[in-house]
Amino acid sequence: MHMLAKNIQSDDGIANSAIAEAAQRLDEQNMHIVTMEKEARRQLHRAEVLAATLRELRDAVTHNAESKEDFISKVCAILSADPDARVMPNATVSRPPLNAAKRSEDL
Numbered sequence: 001m002h003m004l005a006k007n008i009q010s011d012d013g014i015a016n017s018a019i020a021e022a023a024q025r026l027d028e029q030n031m032h033i034v035t036m037e038k039e040a041r042r043q044l045h046r047a048e049v050l051a052a053t054l055r056e057l058r059d060a061v062t063h064n065a066e067s068k069e070d071f072i073s074k075v076c077a078i079l080s081a082d083p084d085a086r087v088m089p090n091a092t093v094s095r096p097p098l099n100a101a102k103r104s105e106d107l
Helices: 002-007 014-060 068-079 083-087
Strands: none
Touching: 002 014, 014 068
16 A cells, blocks of 8 residues: 555545555554554463363362362462463462461361
8 A cells, every 4th residue: 555655646635645544544543453453362272271271170170089178278279379470481470378377277
C-alpha cells in the first residue's frame, strides 16, 4: 500500500493521501494483531502449565489407604511450585507457602 500511495499520481493528491492513510492503518492493525497473538500464546502456555498442575493433583489422589500426612505432603509438593514460576521460570514471586499457618493435623 505504501508503494501504491507513492506511485499513484492524482491531480489533487487526495487518492495518494487516502491510500497512504489506509497503509498506515493496516500497519497499525498488523502491529495490534501481532501483540494479541503473542499474548494469546502466553495465555495458552499458562493454561497448559496450570492444566499440568491439575493433572498432577488428580494423579496424587489414590485409594491406597495412605495416611493423611502422606497425602498432604504429596499435594504440598505439587503446589509448592508457584504456577507463575512454572510459566515464567525467571519470575520471582514472594508469597507465603501454602498452608504455612496450618499444621497437617489441623486439616
